[in-house]
Amino acid sequence: MYFWINFRYQLRNAFAKIALIIIIGIIYSACNSVKRVPEGKSLLVDNNITVDGEKDKNGTVSELLYQKPNSSILGYRFRLNLYNLARKNPDSSYKAKFLNNPKKYARQVKLYSAKQVARKGQSFWYLGIHNFLKKIGEAPVIIDETKVKKSVGRVKAYYFNNGYFNAAGSYKIDTLAGKKGKVTYTFTKGAVSKLDSIRTQINTPALDSLYMESKAQSFLKKGENFKTENFDAERNRLNTYFRNRGAFYFQQANITFNLDTVGTTHKTNVEMVISDQNIRTGDTTYQRPFKLYKISKVNIITDNSNEADKSKINDSVAFNGFNLYSYKKLKYRPKAITDAVFITPGSLYSDLRTNLTVRYLGNLKIFNYPLVQYRVDEKDENSLIANIILTPRPKYSFGASLDFTHSNIQDFGIAATTSLAIRNVFNGAETLEIAARGNIGSSKDLANPNNTFFNISEYGLDTKLNFPRVLLPFNTENIIPKKMLPSTALSFGFAKQQNIGLDKENFTGSMTYNWTPKRNHNARFDLFNVQYVNNLNINNYFEVYRSSFTALNDLAKEYNADPSYFVDNTVPADERKLSIPTGTTGFTTDVTESGFGPQPGSADFKTIKSIEERRKRLTENNLILASSYSFSKTTKSSLSDNNFYIFRTKIESAGNVLSLFATATKTIDNQLSKKKVFGIEYSQYIKTEFEYIRHWDFTREKVLAVRGFFGIAIPYGNSTSVPFSRSYFAGGSNDIRAWQPYSLGPGRSGAVNDFNEANLKLTTSAEMRFKILNNFKGALFVDAGNIWNVFDDGPYEAEGGNFEGIASLKDMAVGSGFGLRYDLSFFVVRIDMGFKTYNPADTSGKKWFRDYNFANSVLNIGINYPF
Structure with a gap:
């Protein structure tokens, strides 16, 4: 048996070595980067660019060139070498193998058939793998002088568009050894032309007046550098400005610029011409001044659909100047619809109002994409009639999902959700969402006395009622106008967990207001957010928090605790275990109340007292009634924008309302130090958070992303600590990725508990993202941060867990590593090491690099980028 095991081990090692030798050989053969470069040609290995005698540092010119060297990862041309691995003509190579060896072909035909032999040449291993390597690889960039000349012309055009009218450029191709070469580009920009006189010729008097009103915002200013992009920006600005002030038929094509540089050395004279409206009648075309149209009527069709009989209107109502029509019975309160319409009778036509109307009506979530149409009023040729056509979504919609999950608690889980959405519940465009969810899972880390596979379960019910307005007894239009798209959400939920730690019932409720103060700004105010956590199985505490149990059990044996506290007294003393919960409770009571064991004030006494205090804190029921305000801002303009920042902040206060209620009623036991409401101690704290994310785009799909986060929760009044659900933890796939969730901190304490949390958190991360091939991306990252205890109910049970000012920043943990991502467009699958x-x-x-190895690394799997 030993011989057989040893033989298998040696054979496996031999195969591994052989495979390694083969892989090294393949890579070495592919590393001949000029393998596919024809004779007399050169592989482009470098573009050397100088502008006015200085090297091009910002990379602007480099991006304009038609030819760039093959991409590389830390200097290694990975994709080029993949391409070189492929055979140039695999189909011809396969045929040549048999043409040069007829006997081999005859043997193949005897074993298979002529058709099968021919089909074999089209298989993946003979043809497909080479096409695949070519597809994911990158063909060698061979210096092409025609493209080099075009590159010079493109760069000169770029400088010309930025006011350098006399820019010049040249190139030189240098041939290097080994069929390689480089191109040296030399550019001189010359003097830049500046805008001198700026005149206008605006034929429509109404537009001329509007231009004079907005002239100060012009992108064209005397004395500034000539830039083509400024002319485009001015054309866009005026088009937007005019169309938001009644010029319904105005177009950008009506704006042209005449430029004059003749006779001026480095100055440009500008004439902006805004022509009249072109009118075509039959074969005749003529011009007339633009009109500034007003809105005379706003008609709203509320139930346009394929099923509707559109031959006649059966229901209609006039409300605040709006006309609402329905092919069937009108199902909406007029105010609920008109509040979402910004196109009002008597106002000037405006693109902005039109877009806001479309956006707000879509935000109601009861209509499909709304359609807004305009036509000239037959009774007043200077007015427009707006027709808004709405197609209702179905009254009811159902949804269901099934997910397979993995987390730091569950090794394997199955989650199912079913949902029902009911639209226009009270005829005011409200939406009611009801969702039922259930989850079963397996965890080897949690207590499992019956040794069942699915030892975790959870089920819950959530309801959410959305109102497309601010739901308050007074008018808020002056504070939060409807153009900010305000909404109110009332939500209630119940969840029950079984065999997850202490088993819990969780009741939640909230009233939330959302609005957008400006574009890309979001604000949220939680008038109240209530949570009641009822622990059902507090006696299971030490079965879950095993590290605390081990520490307590060791001290119980050391101080010869009452033998009745142990499960079995017949085993040797060093193998005894405290019974749960009788033994653990009895031992801590003896120490903290009866003076048994370690002396008060000693290290062991503090440890036992800290374990017991933590047990009480984590097993007590929590009642949290909080109010909070959140604000976020981003400069991200689109999904493809990789040069932006995001700022988020939140402030939350809990317990103040309950404190007033408890004081005003007779629910306080004056003998207790803590106040209770309905027999439950409520939490009181203030919490604030700040987060800043910044992305820099270095072109060619290279992005540097950084994040900083600071959060602190301070208990006061009725609380001496922050509830577990409102505290912070460190580690995980979106945090300090070199540590598992809850396994870092607090401070330098060494994560002595099973689930380590604290009430102060400081983290920062930096990540360099780059493209590997096609949709495969890579990243190198560094994370730093930690959690600490501050302003809580006493010293942390392990040294170094409390925040003691700037000196504690030396306990910031640092993790680094690399990651792979696969971009599926709608989401990104991420793996980080x-x-x-x-x-x-x-x-x-030795705190630096001591555990910097694969044995102590942490593999994180996530969806989308961490920040």
């Missing part, structure tokens, strides 16, 4: 770079909890004296 994190390595502990600086571990503040290491007591060996």
Whole structure:
């Protein structure tokens, strides 16, 4: 048996070595980067660019060139070498193999058939793999002088568009050894032309007046550098400005610029011409001044659909100047619809009002994409009639989903959700959403006395009622106007967990207001957010928090606790275990109340007291009634924008309302230090958070992303600590990726608990993202941060867990690593490998790179980017 095992081990090692030799050989053969470069040609390895005698540092010119060297990862041309691995003509190579060896072909035909032999040449291993390598690889960039000349012309055009009318450029191709070469580009920009006189010729008097009103916002200013983009920006500005002030038929094509540089050395005279409206009648075309149209009527069709009989209107109502029509019975309160319409009778036509109307009506979530049409009023040729056509969504819609999950708690889980949406519940465009969810899972880390596979379960019910307005007893139009798209959401939920830690019932409720103060700004105010957590199985605490149990059990044996506290007294003393919960409770009571064991004030006494205090805190029922305000801002303009920042902040206060209620009623037991409402101690704290994310686009799909986060929750009044659900933890796929969730901190304490949390958190991350091939992306990252305890109910049970000012920042953990991502357009699948770079909890004296190895690395799998 030993021989057989040893033989298998040696054979496996031999195969591994052989495979490694083969892989190295393949890579070495592919590393001949000029393998596919024809004779007399050169592989482009570098573009050397100088502008006015200086090297091009910002890369602007480099991006304009038609030919760039093959992409590389840390200097290694990975995609080029993949391409070189492929055979140039695999189909011809397969045929040549048999043409040169007829006997081999005859043997193949005897074993198979002529058709099968021919089909074999089209298989993946003979043809497909080479096409695949070519597809994901990158063909060698061979210097093409025609493209080099075109590159010079493109760069000169770029400088010309930026006011350097006399820009010149030249190139030189240098041939290097080994069929390689480089191109040296030399450019001189010359003097830049500046705008001198700026005149206008605007034929329509009404537009001329509008232009004079907005002239100060012009992108064309005397003395500034000539830039083509400024002319485009001015054309866009005026088009938007005019069309938002009644010029319904105005178009950008009506704006032209006449430029005069003749006789001026480095100055440009500009004449902006805004022509009249072109009118075509039959074969005749003529011009007339633009009109500024007003809106005379607003007609709203509320139930346009394929099923509707559109031959006649059966129901209609006039409300605040709007006309609402329905092919069937009108199902909406007029105000609910008209509040979403910004096109009002008597106002000037406006693109902005039209877009706001479309956006707001879509935001109601009860209509498909709305259609807005305009036509000239037959009774007043200077007015427009607006027709808004709405197609209702179905009254009811159902949804269901089934997910397979994995988390830090569940090794494997199955989650199912079913939902029902009911639209226009009270005829005011409200939406009611009801969702039922259930989950079963398996965890080897949690207590499982019956040894069942699915030892985790959870089920819950959530309801959410959305109102497309601010739901308050007074008018808020002056504070939050309807153009900010305000909405109100009332939500209630119930969830029950079984066999997850202590087993819990969780009741939640909230009233939330959302609005957008400006474009790309979002604000949220939670008038109240209530949560009641009822622990059902507090006696299971030490079965879940095993590290606390181990520490307590060791001290119980050391101080010879009452034998009745142990499960079995017949085993040796060092193998005894405290019974749960009788033994653990009895031992901590003896120590903290009866003076048994360690002396008060000693390290062991503090440890036992801290374990018991933590048990009480995590097993007590929580009642949280909080109010909060959140604000976020981003400069991201589109999904493809990789040069932006995001700022988020939140402030939350809990317990103040309950404190007033408890004081005003007789629900306080004056003998207790903590106040209760309905027999439950409520939480009181203030919490604030700040997050900043910044992305820099370095072109060619290279992006540097950084994030900073700071959060602190301070208990006061009725609380001496923050509830577990409102505290912070460190580690995980979106945090410090070199540590598992809850396994870092607080501070340098060494994560002595099973689930480590604290009430202060500071983290920062940086990640360099780059393209590997096609949809495969890569990343190199560094994460730093930690959590600490501050302003809580006493010293942390392990040294170094409390925040003690700037000196505690030396306990910031640092993790670094690399990641792979696959971009599926609608989401990104992410794998990150994190390595502990600086571990503040290491007591060996070597905190840097001590655990920097694969054995101590952490693999994170996530969806989308971490920030």
